[in-house]
Amino acid sequence: MQQISATDAKQSFGHLLEAAERGPVAIEKHGKVKAIMAAPEYFSSVDKRQATLSERKMARLAQTLRENERLIRHQQLAVDLATLPPAQGRQLVKKAMAVVEQWRTHQLCSSDYIDRWQALLELPLPKLAQAMVSDADSWGPALRQNSPWPGLAP
Structure with a gap:
């Protein structure tokens, strides 16, 4: 994940937006991450990954239930x-x-x-x-x- 200081984020907001389109960008202040900026598409892909994980967990639970039966x-x-x-x-x-x-x-x-x-x-x-x-x-x-x-x- 790319990191940028809060000062640089304020001074070059356009570059920050471009970087966020490519992936999440961590915004640091005094050496600590204070925010993360990402394009909306990033979050929809996270939702899809979580849905896939949930489906896998449900399939594993169903298999465990069958084995127990x-x-x-x-x-x-x-x-x-x-x-x-x-x-x-x-x-x-x-x-x-x-x-x-x-x-x-x-x-x-x-x-x-x-x-x-x-x-x-x-x-x-x-x-x-x-x-x-x-x-x-x-x-x-x-x-x-x-x-x-x-x-x-x-």
């Missing part, structure tokens, strides 16, 4: 897996394994997700329940986004 649904399923009779829990896992097998057969998603879900679904029910809601290996949100549990996918 997925986590809650998987937590509910984890409770079911931990508390249902083992035969019912294994039946749920069997359905999820069938979905993972469809993914593999029809190449519906990345093999990373397929392999990770396959490994999780082979765990004992209590460990599976814990792993489904864990973010320990940083794959938790991604795996919950690509969930083989019918009715739980986004």
Whole structure:
């Protein structure tokens, strides 16, 4: 940002106006910035930048909300897996394994997700329940986004 003294600003106001058209100009008095002068277009572009930032923040918040909803649904399923009779829990896992097998057969998603879900679904029910809601290996949100549990996918 260009800087100019208050005295120079008074004495050459025309030059100050020209400089302000190119970008903000700081006006100093006794070594301290007392004012900033800028063309109106500068402020409208600032408004556009702020609007873009607001849109990005809203998109991030919406994504966080979706991730939290997925986590809650998987937590509910984890409770079911931990508390249902083992035969019912294994039946749920069997359905999820069938979905993972469809993914593999029809190449519906990345093999990373397929392999990770396959490994999780082979765990004992209590460990599976814990792993489904864990973010320990940083794959938790991604795996919950690509969930083989019918009715739980986004």
